[in-house]
Amino acid sequence: MRFKKGTKRASREDIQFIETGGICVEEVYSINFAFNNYISFIPAQYNRGYYSYWAEGVKLMDEARWNCFVDAVSGRNEKVVVALIVDSPWIPGFCGMSHFDYYLFPDRWLEANIKVYSSYPDIIFLPGFWVEYGMATEPSAFGCKIAWSENNTPSISPSMFDIAQVDNLQVPRPDQDGLMPFVLHWYKWVQSVLEERNMSVKMVAARGPLALAAHLRGTTEFLMDLKMEPANTKKLLEITTTTVIEWLKAQAEVLGTVEGVMVLDDIVGFLSRADYMEFAHPYLKAIFDAFPDMIKVYHNDANIAPFVDQLPETGLDVLNFSHNLDIVEVAQKVGDRICLMGNIPPLDVLVRGDISEVKEAAIRCLNSVSDNRIRRFILSAGGGVSPDTPGENVGVLNQLVSEFNI
Secondary structure (H helix, E strand, O other): OOOOOOOOOOHHHHHHHHHHHHOOOOEEEEEEEEEEEEEOOHHHHHOOOEEEEEEEOOOOOOOHHHHHHHHHOOOOOOOOOOOEEEEOOOOOHHHHHOOOHHOOHHHHHHHHHOOOHHOOOOOOEEEEOOOOOOOOOOHHHHOOOOEEEEOOEEEEOOOOOOHHHHHHHOOOOOOOOHHHHHHHHHHHHHHHHHHHOOOOEEEEEEEHHHHHHHHHHHHHHHHHHHHHOHHOOOOHHHHHHHHHHHHHHHHHEEEEEEEEOEEEOOOOOOOOOHHHHHHHHHHHHHHHHHHOOOOEEEOOOOOOHHHHHHHHOOOOOOEEEEEOOOHHHHHHHOOOEEEEEEEEEEEHHHHOOOOHHHHHHHHHHHHHHOOOOOOOEEEEEOOOOOOOOOHHHHHHHHHHHHHHOO
């Protein structure tokens, strides 16, 4: 085992931590923590503030991992593929840092994301190196008040107290408004650091048009607007839809390596089939139509059963949906038009279950897919990775990839 000259040697406990995290490397290098070299890997329980680790050979979001995802989406990959949506509800706690540190310091943010990737080298994390502030980025551009918490994601207060205010609402400018310019600036730095190591950000994400509208109006008020003020509600959705498109394009333009977009919108799952077709379907389709050459992922872990058969017509490629929906029934309704991504219960199993329960749920899901010949499938949580999900439970999924793909 070799270490870079001038750095502190890693302890046996540190190496054991890396090994149990699933990293199969013969050599581990320790690198100095320097302000101008943010690439660092500090296991949270060994974070002493004066040295860090970089595991050579660890695969992050490189071409090989991304191509594996692309093949799974198209149905060309016959192997077991695991992908998880991860962001600030889970990552800071997993890495033993506060949300303040995660949101404020680029070095801590990068350290945390690298730890996630390197701890589970056989899992694809989406969107990957996501610069986000919980759900606050898009609403902040409209002037919503953001309340910050040291150990939780920020909360958002509505900025529209009357739907009639929509006539004065303008599409924000990603390079100037709210938290958006900070995200873009951060991405510029991230990309420059990753490019030095032959890595890149392949996917960008945004909250969907109904989710954003609900933040601006308040969820209850927005759902009432659908029935009482349909014309003004559609005006609002036109604005939020354009915002989502422009925001995704701005991120992709800054990065220059993006091949996929992800839209997250649970509010759509609150609608009936008729309301979905009127107030959601056209706007989701407009967003996905704006990115014809990219892989399009849609996340919604609310109840999409009334209209799930219509979702492929929006142009999405991958659907991440609630564990409460039976994967076989969903597959029967959507056919082979899209790739399904699920369907392990994120709370009851991944958070509260033990290792054996996670493995049992994963195998049960895989057997359902195999028995029913569902060709386009990615094993995942039925939603994003929830806060307090134990690292060892995620590790079970990482191990399954190796076991099933021998």
